[in-house]
Structures are given as structure tokens and as C-alpha cells.
Amino acid sequence: MMKKMMCVLAVFGLCAGLAMAQQDDFSDGFGSFDEPIGSDETTPEGSSDVSGGLEIQINADTAFRLFPLQETESDDFLESPLEGLLHCGLGFDFTAAKSEFILKLDINQDRLEHNPGDSLSEAYFRLFAGNLVLQAGLIKTTWGKGDSFHVLDVLNGQNFSDFINGSAMDRKKPSLMLKADILTGMNGKLELVFEPVRNSDTIPFSGPWVPYDLERALDEAYDLLYYGPAGNNGLYAACYAVVYGGLYTSIYNQAYAAAIASGADPATAAVIAQAAASDPSVSALAAEQAADQASSQADEMIDALLDSEDQTDLRDSQFGIRFTDSLGGLDLGFEYYYGFTKRPILPDLSTVSSLSDLETLEFIFPRIHLFGVDAAFELGKLNLRCELAYTLMENRDYVDTLSYTAGLDTTLALSNLSVNLQSYGEYKMKDVPDSHINKLALQIADSWYNDRIKPSVQGVYTIEDGDFMINAKICWTLSDELELKTSYTLFEGDEDTGFGQFTDNDFAEIVLSYSK
Amino acid sequence: MKKTVFIFILLCMAVLAGAQTGREIMEKCNAVDSSVSARTLVLMELVDKNGSVSSRQVEQLSLDQDGDSYSMIIFHSPANVKDTRFLTSKHEDGAKDQWIYLPALKKVRRIASGEGNSSFMGTDFSYNDIAGNNIDDYTYENLGEEQLGAYSCWKIRSTPAAGTDSQYRYVVSLVDKNSFLIMKQDFYNDREEIEKTLETDKIARVQDIWTRIKFRMTNNQNGHSTMLEIKKLVYDSDINIRVFSTNFLETGRL
Numbered sequence: 170m171m172k173k174m175m176c177v178l179a180v181f182g183l184c185a186g187l188a189m190a191q192q193d194d195f196s197d198g199f200g201s202f203d204e205p206i207g208s209d210e211t212t213p214e215g216s217s218d219v220s221g222g223l224e225i226q227i228n229a230d231t232a233f234r235l236f237p238l239q240e241t242e243s244d245d246f247l248e249s250p251l252e253g254l255l256h257c258g259l260g261f262d263f264t265a266a267k268s269e270f271i272l273k274l275d276i277n278q279d280r281l282e283h284n285p286g287d288s289l290s291e292a293y294f295r296l297f298a299g300n301l302v303l304q305a306g307l308i309k310t311t312w313g314k315g316d317s318f319h320v321l322d323v324l325n326g327q328n329f330s331d332f333i334n335g336s337a338m339d340r341k342k343p344s345l346m347l348k349a350d351i352l353t354g355m356n357g358k359l360e361l362v363f364e365p366v367r368n369s370d371t372i373p374f375s376g377p378w379v380p381y382d383l384e385r386a387l388d389e390a391y392d393l394l395y396y397g398p399a400g401n402n403g404l405y406a407a408c409y410a411v412v413y414g415g416l417y418t419s420i421y422n423q424a425y426a427a428a429i430a431s432g433a434d435p436a437t438a439a440v441i442a443q444a445a446a447s448d449p450s451v452s453a454l455a456a457e458q459a460a461d462q463a464s465s466q467a468d469e470m471i472d473a474l475l476d477s478e479d480q481t482d483l484r485d486s487q488f489g490i491r492f493t494d495s496l497g498g499l500d501l502g503f504e505y506y507y508g509f510t511k512r513p514i515l516p517d518l519s520t521v522s523s524l525s526d527l528e529t530l531e532f533i534f535p536r537i538h539l540f541g542v543d544a545a546f547e548l549g550k551l552n553l554r555c556e557l558a559y560t561l562m563e564n565r566d567y568v569d570t571l572s573y574t575a576g577l578d579t580t581l582a583l584s585n586l587s588v589n590l591q592s593y594g595e596y597k598m599k600d601v602p603d604s605h606i607n608k609l610a611l612q613i614a615d616s617w618y619n620d621r622i623k624p625s626v627q628g629v630y631t632i633e634d635g636d637f638m639i640n641a642k643i644c645w646t647l648s649d650e651l652e653l654k655t656s657y658t659l660f661e662g663d664e665d666t667g668f669g670q671f672t673d674n675d676f677a678e679i680v681l682s683y684s685k
Numbered sequence: 686m687k688k689t690v691f692i693f694i695l696l697c698m699a700v701l702a703g704a705q706t707g708r709e710i711m712e713k714c715n716a717v718d719s720s721v722s723a724r725t726l727v728l729m730e731l732v733d734k735n736g737s738v739s740s741r742q743v744e745q746l747s748l749d750q751d752g753d754s755y756s757m758i759i760f761h762s763p764a765n766v767k768d769t770r771f772l773t774s775k776h777e778d779g780a781k782d783q784w785i786y787l788p789a790l791k792k793v794r795r796i797a798s799g800e801g802n803s804s805f806m807g808t809d810f811s812y813n814d815i816a817g818n819n820i821d822d823y824t825y826e827n828l829g830e831e832q833l834g835a836y837s838c839w840k841i842r843s844t845p846a847a848g849t850d851s852q853y854r855y856v857v858s859l860v861d862k863n864s865f866l867i868m869k870q871d872f873y874n875d876r877e878e879i880e881k882t883l884e885t886d887k888i889a890r891v892q893d894i895w896t897r898i899k900f901r902m903t904n905n906q907n908g909h910s911t912m913l914e915i916k917k918l919v920y921d922s923d924i925n926i927r928v929f930s931t932n933f934l935e936t937g938r939l
Binding site: 226269293302337498545552618621 | 731735739740742763764765777780782789791792794795796798802803806807808809819828847852894904907909927929930932936938939
């Protein structure tokens with residue numbers, strides 16, 4: 170359903186964009202630029218005026234990742250697991266004087282194999298009508314001023330299938346939205362957003378990047394589902410009991426009838442039948458097989474639940490409003506969002522006792538009201554940015570959250586060295602387990618030979634758990650079209666922590682990127 | 686009588702010297718561009734010491750209004766920098782706001798003046814070189830005259846005034862006496878070495894305003910240079926002030 174809507178919208182947007190493009194006169198939107206450069210000693214060479222029309226961008230990259238710490242049958246480093254990834258992007262920009270249509274495709278192997286529809290990265294129409302800018306379609310947008318962390322960027326879900334890599338924009342999932350920007354003054358802007366359907370995070374349930382908390386929650390959920398709260402109930406036990414009970418009755422009846430037919434009295438026949446029905450090699454084994462089969466079916470249903478697409482019911486629509494402006498060196502933003510948590514909560518599986526019960530299950534996305542404010546300003550040589558959000562849960566059974574991100578960046582008087590330090594905090598407003606989490610991110614970057622070589626080191630550290638990730642990277646610009654990135658990423662920490670769970674996933678990567 | 690003539694000559698010299706102070710010459714340099722607005726299409730070539738060239742097409746729009754000066758720089762090509770936009774607002778009180786739009790992040794980012802000394806988009810210009818300085822940011826000394834090819838020039842030394850954040854210890858400029866355009870500038874670092882050199886290759890009158898049409902900044906430390914050549918230029922074109930807003934920065938559209 171969702172994919173159909175996407176396609177319909179994309180086609181509609183394409184048609185509308187083309188129609189507008191034909192009606193408009195393909196100027197650049199802010200006046201003519203046809204006057205000659207002058208005379209005298211000048212020898213102007215033609216014109217490269219900014220004009221409308223169709224622009225196509227192509228980018229492709231191929232990446233190779235080596236996981237040297239992952240276990241293999243051989244100790245030879247050269248036989249460490251090697252992963253090859255191929256990615257291709259296509260962008261079409263139909264531009265007219267007062268409108269444009271943007272279509273972006275983001276194709277990679279995994280998407281083609283599993284979710285080809287996700288290859289549609291963005292598809293939207295934008296109309297510029299004076300102080301009003303209207304956008305409709307599948308859009309990725311950024312709210313908030315944070316760098317490494319965000320607490321106000323809530324309009325788009327994220328795909329965490331490969332969350333360690335790629336840019337924040339790459340991880341974002343496009344969201345179907347209608348967006349109106351009302352421009353107020355020189356830098357003021359009021360943004361109104363309506364999202365008719367829910368757009369949630371995509372969490373990997375298999376592969377190398379399954380989040381540990383989700384993995385643990387799933388294990389617990391499976392235990393609960395199959396074996397019940399006390400280990401003697403649940404779906405497995407129920408299936409076992411049903412099959413066992415059915416077989417027992419069937420075998421008992423057959424044996425009893427046979428004994429009577431052979432002349433046994435009813436009491437003797439009952440003893441014979443009970444002995445036959447109680448033979449574990451027959452009924453218990455069959456019941457076990459049936460319960461296993463039910464478990465497999467349950468696994469498939471859970472998988473289907475995990476893979477389920479975003480909700481398309483209009484009752485799950487969302488709304489956001491944001492106002493930003495610049496006042497005397499201070500950039501300010503205020504935000505309100507009425508929507509859902511992006512990350513699902515697993516439903517209560519303790520009551521499931523049949524496959525039909527399981528069919529009715531859904532992930533829970535609690536409704537939230539998010540109130541936020543952000544600011545950016547300079548203090549001496551420092552750029553300062555911060556975001557603050559209060560998440561009020563509509564269902565008061567859930568706990569409200571206060572979260573923030575704050576940080577600074579500056580350049581040093583040495584080469585082109587820059588330092589970026591960001592902090593992140595999340596606090597539950599009740600004394601519950603894991604009621605707070607704090608993280609620090611530090612990036613030190615430089616550029617040499619006029620940005621042709623850009624080395625950087627980035628680290629993220631979780632204060633409560635003591636786990637961390639460090640990524641060291643060098644980007645080489647080979648030409649305007651070609652870039653080569655080499656990096657090494659390591660993870661450290663206890664196995665039940667966010668980064669520590671990936672200690673065996675340290676990897677070296679080489680990426681060759683092309684853009685035109 | 687001799688005494689009177691001597692005093693007269695001294696007075697004349699003083700008057701002449703006063704008319705030719707370094708500051709006055711630089712003020713005349715600043716006054717050459719009498720336009721209120723300008724729109725320029727520029728070919729930018731980044732040339733490394735081995736001669737390999739990387740080209741960019743850049744558009745610059747500028748406007749002076751109500752004592753404030755605005756500048757918007759837009760990168761049109763190549764693909765890896767396309768749609769990057771850079772906005773500078775210099776206010777009458779000397780305050781300066783700078784923002785850059787990063788298309789890959791879909792984000793407008795404020796830039797502190799402390800970042801002004803770092804390289805602008807991989808060129809040999811720093812953010813501050815691009816944004817320009819106020820006349821009061823430097824003190825000026827007239828070092829005399831010097832011939833540069835066909836151009837007879839004033840030689841001016843500009844030293845950052847107290848409180849000015851500059852990556853240069855001082856700058857020595859050659860100013861064409863006829864057009865009052867800067868024909869050459871040597872930028873000295875703290876070790877008093879010439880770190881960068883700006884050379885003007887071509888000038889012209891455009892709409893009766895003397896204009897540098899082609900010039901190049903060379904980094905003497907690594908041999909890399911950035912050449913800028915104006916391909917199209919319109920002075921006093923009707924530029925909507927909303928072009929110089931963060932909203933335009935984000936969309937590139939009005």
C-alpha cells in the first residue's frame with residue numbers, strides 16, 4: 170500500500186513538475202543575467218547563465234570492508250571476512266522559475282534484493298510563491314542545529330541497517346509529507362508539516378549491526394512467547410498440549426476399540442488403550458514436532474511483523490511546526506511535533522497462546538508531543554550549537570523524556586585543523602532502569618593540499634557504560650569526480666553496551682566514489 | 686624670500702603627502718566600485734603545482750543597502766560542490782554574520798569569524814579573504830611607488846589594527862595609480878615570509894567602473910593557485926535583498 174502511494178505520488182509529482190516546467194520560462198528566479206560584461210580589455214567567453222531545465226546527477230560508490238576480528242576457520246588475516254558493497258545514486262532535478270521537481274534514487278545491492286521500493290530516496294514537488302514555499306512528496310528534511318547528535322530532527326525515520334556508516338542524510342528514510350514554509354522577514358521562517366502516514370526507524374533484526382538492546386528484548390520476547398512467564402506455558406506449551414491431547418485421545422480411542430473388538434472387557438481395554446496412548450515414542454514425539462512447527466510458524470510471523478511497512482492509516486498522521494530566525498548573531502529555533510516515537514516498543518507477548526493470537530500483534534509506537542528549542546551563535550572563535558527537547562507521552566503509562574545536545578566547534582591556528590565537540594543527554598522523568606544516558610562525540614579534522622586530502626578522527630563515548638567507537642578516516646580527492654576514502658573503525662566496551670556489542674565488528678574500509 | 690619658498694614647498698609636500706597617505710589610497714581603492722549591487726559569474730580554476738586544473742563555476746551577488754553589505758556566493762559546478770552557498774552580511778557597526786549551506790546535509794550552518802582564516806572551499810582564499818575587511822581593520826603606510834609591468838603603482842603596507850583577527854602579519858599592495866585597482870598583493874605570515882600572492886592579470890572598465898577581470902591567488906608555500914576570471918558581470922542590477930537571506934541560502938530560490 171505504502172509503495173503504491175509512493176509510486177502514485179512520484180508520478181503525480183513528475184507530471185506536475187514537468188507541466189510547471191513547460192509553463193515557466195526557465196529563468197533562474199532572480200532576474201535576467203544577459204547583459205554583456207563590458208568592453209575595453211575584456212574578452213568574455215560565452216555565457217554559463219544559471220537556467221532552468223533538467224539536471225541529472227549521478228553518483229556511485231563501491232566499498233570493500235574487511236572485518237579482521239571476526240572468527241573464521243583460519244587464523245590467516247587474509248581470510249578475514251570481506252564484504253563488498255555497491256551503491257548507485259541518480260538525481261533528476263526538473264527546474265522552472267517558480268517550481269521544481271526533485272527525484273532521487275538510491276540503489277544498492279541489499280535494497281534491490283530485499284526492499285527495491287526503498288531505492289526511492291526522495292521524490293517531491295516544490296512551488297515557490299513569494300513568501301510561501303510549498304513542498305509535497307517523499308522528502309528528507311533536517312530540523313535542528315546539532316551536528317553529531319540531534320534531538321529535534323524528528324520528521325524522518327532512520328534506517329539503522331548500517332548505522333555506523335554513511336551520512337546522517339543517507340540513513341534518513343524519506344517521509345511522505347506536505348510542507349509549507351512561510352518566510353517572515355530576512356531570515357525568519359515558519360515551517361508547517363503534515364505527515365499523513367507514520368514513518369518509523371528501520372531496525373536490523375539480523376546481520377552484524379543488530380542493536381544489543383533490541384537483540385536482548387527479542388530473545389526475552391521469544392522466550393516469553395514460546396515458554397510463557399513460568400517456563401511451562403506459552404505458545405510452545407500450548408501447541409504441545411493441543412497436539413499431545415489430540416493424539417492421546419485418538420490413539421486411546423483406536424486402542425480401546427481394538428481391544429474390545431478382540432474380546433477384552435472394558436476395564437482391560439482401558440488399561441491397554443492408556444498404555445498405547447502414553448507411549449512417548451508416538452504421541453509425545455508428534456506433539457513435540459507439532460510444537461516445533463508452530464514455533465517456526467511463529468518465527469516467520471514475528472519476522473513478518475518486524476519487516477512490516479510503515480503504517481498507512483491516516484489516523485497515524487503527524488503534524489509539526491517550527492519557527493526559526495536570526496537575531497543579532499543568534500540563530501534561534503522553536504518547534505512542536507505531534508507524532509510518534511520513531512523506535513517501536515515490542516508488544517506484550519505473555520498472553521499469546523496460539524498462532525491466531527500472534528496474528529493480531531503489532532509494534533507499539535506511542536503518541537508523543539515534542540516541544541523543542543535550539544540555538545546557534547558564536548562566542549569568540551567558537552561556534553556554539555544546542556538543542557533541547559521535552560517529549561511528553563500521550564499515554565501516561567509511558568515515561569516522559571528530556572533530551573539535549575550541545576556542542577562547539579572551532580578551527581585552530583595550525584594547518585586547517587578543526588575541532589568539533591558535541592554532547593548528548595537523555596533523561597527519563599521517572600526513576601526507572603536506565604533512566605539516563607550521556608554521550609560525548611569528538612571530531613578532529615584537517616585538510617591538506619587545498620582539501621585534496623582530508624584526514625579526520627572521530628570518537629563517540631558513552632559516559633554511563635564506558636563503551637566507545639573510534640573512526641579514523643582519510644579522504645583523497647583524486648579529481649572533481651573521484652574520491653577515495655580509507656578508514657578504520659573500532660569498537661570497545663562490554664558486550665551489553667551500545668558499542669561494546671560490536672567489538673568483533675571492527676573493520677577497515679575502502680570506498681571509491683564517483684559523482685557527476 | 687628663500688625661507689618663504691622653502692616653507693611653501695614644505696606645505697605643498699605636506700598637502701601632497703596628506704593626499705597620498707596609505708589610508709587615503711586604500712579608501713580610493715574601496716571607492717572604485719561605486720555600484721550598489723553586482724552580479725558576477727566567475728570561472729574558478731584551482732591549479733596545483735604540477736599544473737593539473739580543477740574548474741568551478743561560481744556566481745557572486747553583492748548588495749550595499751542601509752549601511753550593510755551583503756554577499757552571496759553560489760557554486761554551480763562541479764557536482765561535488767554544486768549548490769553550496771555562502772552568505773556574508775557585514776553590518777554598519779562592523780559586526781559580521783556568515784553562513785554556509787551544505788547541500789549534502791540540507792543544512793544552513795553559521796560560521797564563526799574565528800573560522801575565517803581557514804581555506805574557503807579548497808581554494809587559496811580564506812573565508813576572510815572572500816568576505817573582505819572593513820577599512821578600519823587595518824592601518825596603512827605608503828611605501829612609495831613601484832612599476833609593475835605597464836602599471837605605475839602605489840605601494841601600500843596594510844597592518845592589522847589592534848583587535849583585528851587576521852592570519853597575516855601585514856599585506857603589501859601595489860595599487861594602479863590610474864584605476865586605483867589592486868594589481869598585486871603579497872600576504873606576509875608571522876615569520877615575515879610571503880605566504881600568498883594575489884596578482885591581477887586583466888582589468889577592464891565595465892559600466893564605467895574599473896574592474897579586475899582576471900586575477901590569481903598563489904600559495905607560495907605549496908605552489909597551488911586559484912585563478913578567478915569574471916565571465917559575466919552586471920553592476921547595479923536589480924537584486925532582491927531577499928537573495929541575501931538564510932532562506933535563499935537554503936533553497937537558492939526566491
